[in-house]
Amino acid sequence: MGAWASAVAPLAFLAAAIASPGVFGAGPPDLVEELVLGLDPEVPLGKIFDVAVDSKGNIYVLDGGFDVIRKYTADGIWSADLGGKGEGPGMFYAPNCLAVGPGDRYYVAGQSSLITILTAEGKPVGQIKRAHTSRVQSMAVDARGDIYTVSLDPSSHEMILSQRRASDHACGPR
Secondary structure: HHHHHHHHEEEEHHHHOOOOOOOOOOOOOOEEEEEEOOOOOHHHHHEEEEEEOOOOEEEEEEEEEEEEEEEEEEOOOEEEEEEEEOOOOOEEEEEEEEEEEEOHHHHEEEEOOEEEEOOOOOOOOOOOOOOOOOOEEEEEEEEOOOOEEEOOOOOOEEEEEEEHHHHHOOOOOO
């Protein structure tokens, strides 16, 4: 793992510093580095596509290079890898979007026509088939569990906004 681990850059998790003056004087506050993830050579980070934080402050990093979600405590200590490469329950293919929903459930989307749903512990809750097969560019899940995705149709270059109501899938809030 040596050469690969040294080629992987750590992910800096940034937070707004309220007391810090803006770059342009009285403007918005600057962002300052608060926590650095990925320094442990035994748990390297590859291609980072997204990050989410649950209600307890745990940090979830969607690593498309390793096709996993790296779970860290609020203090930045790695605690688990969730999911993995594939199309089965709890797995995903070429992931690039991560969203947190009700009950700290995690929704993962990407190149696959499936959205994978996991608990905070990584237990598969279900999968939802998307109508469009183009790569999901962005995804959000609201407090009711409604899922919103944005894709770009490669042939027409049209943006496709999709919505799936929580009541329409068995993985909604319980």
